[in-house]
Amino acid sequence: MIQPVNGKFEMPQLPYGMADLAPVLSQESMLFHFGKHLQTYLNNLNALLPGSAFEGKSIEEIVKTSEGGVFNNAGQFLNHALYFLQFKAATMNNVPTGSIAKAIVRDFGSFEKFQEEFQAKGASLFGSGWVWLSADANSKLVITQEGNAQNPITKGLKPLFTFDVWEHAYYIDYRNRRPDYLKAMWSIVNWDEVNNRY
Ligand SMILES: [Fe+2]
Known part of the structure; x- marks a missing residue:
């Protein structure tokens, strides 16, 4: 839960610097x-x-x-x-670990199949929004498309991980190529943080 401090919310304290996610995010x-x-x-x-x-x-x-x-x-x-808060500096062969890795295989068949579905749902979301991985009440994983400012918690889901597909998220680095942005993002996902949320 993110709570206000003295009545105001504060910017997240990131565990990396503004240049550390390059070249995925400049x-x-x-x-x-x-x-x-x-x-x-x-x-x-x-x-x-x-x-x-x-x-x-x-x-x-x-x-x-x-x-x-x-x-x-x-x-x-x-x-x-x-x-x-879900990113870290890029690493080669960055794949899920721990309980989220097992749950992805259980619910999607493989990490590759999960990536395909996640990227396809991110690429096909019309207009501005977010593609999310969440857990339902039984800890089953689901991928949802959420328009504009929507978040899966309004559907009773627990949000675990997301790619922003508003144009402002990728236009500086990828111009109009949203699928290329989605494909590049896997190398900076901090799966330890996703495990913490699961
Ligand atoms: Fe954004």
């Missing part, structure tokens, strides 16, 4: 996406909270119970926090 891309887009959602959210029914509540609770401008900015703050 420093320029990170400075815009993390430094400007996420900061703006956060500033908007913090400006909407004082005096509202959401003051002092966790971001997850706000996303589950709000609508309109509060929902859009709270959803985008939560989505981006989970997105940026």
Whole structure:
């Protein structure tokens, strides 16, 4: 759960630097996406909270119970926090480990089949949104497409891992080639963090 501090949410503390995800995500891309887009959602959210029914509540609770401008900015703050906190510097042959690795094989057949379905759902999402891996109430893994600021917690799912498919996520590094961005992202996923969420 992400809680406000003295009534305000704060930028996530990343375990890597802005240049550390290159060449998958360049420093320029990170400075815009993390430094400007996420900061703006956060500033908007913090400006909407004082005096509202959401003051002092966790971001997850706000996303589950709000609508309109509060929902859009709270959803985008939560989505981006989970997105940026799930990365590490790129490594060769970066594959899932631990319980998430076993669950992926159990529910999708293999990591390769899971990757194919995840990339296909990310590529085919029309407009802006997110492709998510989540766990249902029985710990079964599901892939969902979520439009705009939506997050799987509004469907009762536990969000584990996501690729942002808003154009701002990939246009600096990949221009219009969303499938190339999705394919490149696997090398920077921190599967330890995904295991922690599972
Ligand atoms: Fe984004």
